[in-house]
Amino acid sequence: MVIQRSHNRWVAIFTLLIAFMLSALPIPEWVQWGWPEWVLLVFIYWVIALPHRFGLGWAFMLGLLLDLLQGNYLGVNALAMVVVTFFAMLMYRRLRMYRSWQQAFVVFFLVAIYQCISYWSQGIGSNASSGLWFLLPAPISGLLWLWLFVVLRGVRRAFKVA
Amino acid sequence: MFKGRSTVKKFITYGLICISLIIADYQFDQMQRMRAWLSLAVTPVQWLVDVPQRSWTWLDERLQVRDELIAENKQLRSQILLAERRVQKLAALTVENFRLRDLLNSSEQLDEKVIVSELIGINADPFIHQVVINNGFNSGAFVGQPVLDATGVMGQVTSTSAFTSRVLLITDADHAIPVQVNRNGLRTVAYGLGQYNYLELQDLSDTADIEVGDILVSSGLGLRFPKGYPVAQVIEVRHFPGQDFAKVLAKPTAQLNRSRQLLLIETPQQQTLAQQEGD
Numbered sequence: 366m367v368i369q370r371s372h373n374r375w376v377a378i379f380t381l382l383i384a385f386m387l388s389a390l391p392i393p394e395w396v397q398w399g400w401p402e403w404v405l406l407v408f409i410y411w412v413i414a415l416p417h418r419f420g421l422g423w424a425f426m427l428g429l430l431l432d433l434l435q436g437n438y439l440g441v442n443a444l445a446m447v448v449v450t451f452f453a454m455l456m457y458r459r460l461r462m463y464r465s466w467q468q469a470f471v472v473f474f475l476v477a478i479y480q481c482i483s484y485w486s487q488g489i490g491s492n493a494s495s496g497l498w499f500l501l502p503a504p505i506s507g508l509l510w511l512w513l514f515v516v517l518r519g520v521r522r523a524f525k526v527a
Numbered sequence: 528m529f530k531g532r533s534t535v536k537k538f539i540t541y542g543l544i545c546i547s548l549i550i551a552d553y554q555f556d557q558m559q560r561m562r563a564w565l566s567l568a569v570t571p572v573q574w575l576v577d578v579p580q581r582s583w584t585w586l587d588e589r590l591q592v593r594d595e596l597i598a599e600n601k602q603l604r605s606q607i608l609l610a611e612r613r614v615q616k617l618a619a620l621t622v623e624n625f626r627l628r629d630l631l632n633s634s635e636q637l638d639e640k641v642i643v644s645e646l647i648g649i650n651a652d653p654f655i656h657q658v659v660i661n662n663g664f665n666s667g668a669f670v671g672q673p674v675l676d677a678t679g680v681m682g683q684v685t686s687t688s689a690f691t692s693r694v695l696l697i698t699d700a701d702h703a704i705p706v707q708v709n710r711n712g713l714r715t716v717a718y719g720l721g722q723y724n725y726l727e728l729q730d731l732s733d734t735a736d737i738e739v740g741d742i743l744v745s746s747g748l749g750l751r752f753p754k755g756y757p758v759a760q761v762i763e764v765r766h767f768p769g770q771d772f773a774k775v776l777a778k779p780t781a782q783l784n785r786s787r788q789l790l791l792i793e794t795p796q797q798q799t800l801a802q803q804e805g806d
Contacts, residue, residue, distance in 0.1 A: 382572070389576045389648055394723060394784060398651040420539045425545070434569045435650055436657050436686070436693050439562065440548030447545060451538045486549055487654070499654070 369496060374418065376524040380517065381427065384408075389434055396477055398498060401506040404431055404475055405449065408423050410517045413457045415527070424450035445482035449475050454475055465511055473507030559670070559686060562601040566688035573659055573691060585626055602652055604788070605643045611677045612641065612790060619744050619755035622709055642667055644796075646786070647691065654721060655697035656682075660789060663690040663756045668791055675790045679757040679780035680704065684791070696783050697758065698723055707746040708760050713735055714746055717759060717777060723784050726759050726776040733766055735773065745778055753792055 383401040392400060404427060413421045428443030435442070452475060453460070460468055477500055484499045520526070533558060552558045648659035661669045664687045672684040674694050682696040697704050701720035706728075707714045715725040731737060741761040747754030759777035767772050 385572050385787065386576050387570075389572055391576070391649045394653065421534070421541050425541045428545070429565075430569055433562070433566050434572060435652055436655065437652075438549050438552040439558065439565075440545040440552065444545035444549065447538065447541045452536070454534060456685075484654075 370416065370487045373524045373526045376520060376526050377415070377419070380407050380520060381411075385430070385434065388431070398506045399501045401502050401509050404481060405446065405476060405479055406472070406506055406510060406513055407517065408446070408450070409453050409472060410514060413460050414517075414521055416454055416457050420454065421447055421450055437483075441483050441486045444486060448482055449479045452478070457473040459507045465514060469507045469510045469512065473503050476506040477503040543599070560684060563664070563688045565671035566686070566691065566787065570691055572687065577647045608643060608677055608788060608790060609644060612675065615675075615679070615757055616755055619709060620758070642793065644668075644789045644791050644793040645791060649784075654700070656696040656702075656719065656721065656783070657685070658682075658694050658696065660692050660694055660791075661690070662791060663688050663692055665689050667793070668692045673752045673792045675756060675792060676781045676788070678782060678786075679759070680752060681783060681786065681789060683751060694789070697779060698783055699783075700806060704752060705746045705748040706743040708737060709742040709744050709757075710738075712750045713741060713746065714738065724778055726777045726779060727759075728777065729772065731773050731775055733771060733773050736766060737761060737773075737775060739764055742780075 381404065382408040383394040387403040388400075408419065408424065408427060412424075424446040425443050428446030429439065430517055431437075431446070432439050456471075461473060463471070480503055552562075566589045572656055641661060644660045645663040647661045650657040650659075660668075660674075668684055668687050670684055670687060674681045674683060680697060682694045682699070682702065684692045685695040686693045689711055698719040698721070699719070699720050702719040704717050704726075704727070705714070713731075714732055715728050715735075717728055720727055728737075728743075739761055740751050742757055743759045743761065745752040745754060745756045758779045759779045761775060761777045763776040764773060765775075
């Protein structure tokens with residue numbers, strides 16, 4: 366009998382790395398407004414699937430890396446990431462039971478919360494404003510979730526990430 | 528698995544850490560240095576993202592010409608950039624001579640040293656107009672260094688790490704650059720609006736002599752940008768009866784969202800300035 370010791374955590378880390386690359390991709394300006402929050406989406410999936418492996422500590426680190434990548438004030442994305450992860454951890458059992466469109470709806474709200482926190486805490490030192498357009502990535506991320514969930518579940522099963 | 532109370536405690540702890548980080552980063556300059564080293568962690572991601580573009584360029588070159596030609600081509604390209612920079616400057620200098628300004632003043636202008644740099648990343652956040660370039664403090668970039676492309680002023684370096692630097696573009700909502708109208712020397716300040724195609728001149732009185740088509744060049748006041756490089760062209764002047772200030776919009780002459788090769792300018796006075804700030 367072979368006890369499988371490896372949790373294949375590197376697979377999850379690899380998906381997060383791809384999410385980082387997608388979020389740093391040079392894209393035209395009009396796409397930027399609706400560009401989904403890739404890192405957050407992928408991380409939400411892993412929190413729901415494996416809450417005992419991916420928690421607030423991970424959220425904090427990923428958020429800091431995002432801040433460094435985007436050149437924000439340090440802590441802006443980290444704060445948003447920690448708050449959203451906390452909500453996701455509170456309801457991961459319910460989320461697992463939901464149908465995919467219900468999940469997408471919850472994800473829409475989670476991303477909207479994320480956008481609000483990062484936008485407002487960034488706003489302390491800036492004078493850019495553009496109404497509510499900064500929320501556009503939320504519905505798009507929600508729609509994307511329907512597809513991303515299937516892909517990541519496939520990845521998790523194929524590599525037996527536990 | 529899910530331990531309610533300890534999660535709440537953790538949540539509050541991390542939340543407080545984040546908030547104090549934001550405040551510290553907003554208030555204290557010392558965070559710059561820490562960030563410079565932390566940024567090394569994300570440099571590989573920035574390089575990886577640039578791989579498709581770079582490998583495409585590489586393939587393209589291999590299919591077209593031989594190695595020697597590539598080297599020559601690259602050298603010529605950077606020479607063109609340097610030459611174009613001289614031409615930009617020349618236009619402003621000619622106008623200066625026309626105005627018969629004091630010769631003592633213009634003899635003070637030394638030729639600046641230039642580093643050719645390449646763009647390796649842009650910020651995906653539409654509210655932050657920043658790009659990442661492949662020169663860090665190891666190759667002589669410093670905070671506050673002006674950045675140009677072949678057609679005009681692009682922005683300034685706002686943070687450096689060992690191998691990369693971050694450049695704030697002149698159109699960022701937090702950026703302002705002192706300029707003057709090339710036609711008559713009228714001085715003002717061009718503010719970024721957070722839109723790639725526009726700069727705004729907010730401080731011009733309603734009667735100021737400014738017209739659509741005027742070229743704005745950097746005035747050199749503020750000691751950050753060297754004097755005489757083109758910044759923008761006025762595209763709209765609107766007067767509001769009853770208001771003290773006119774609304775003037777200008778379009779940056781630099782190709783802010785297209786240029787891949789940039790020039791970092793190094794003037795002696797600026798380097799001493801940067802050193803003073805560093806001390």
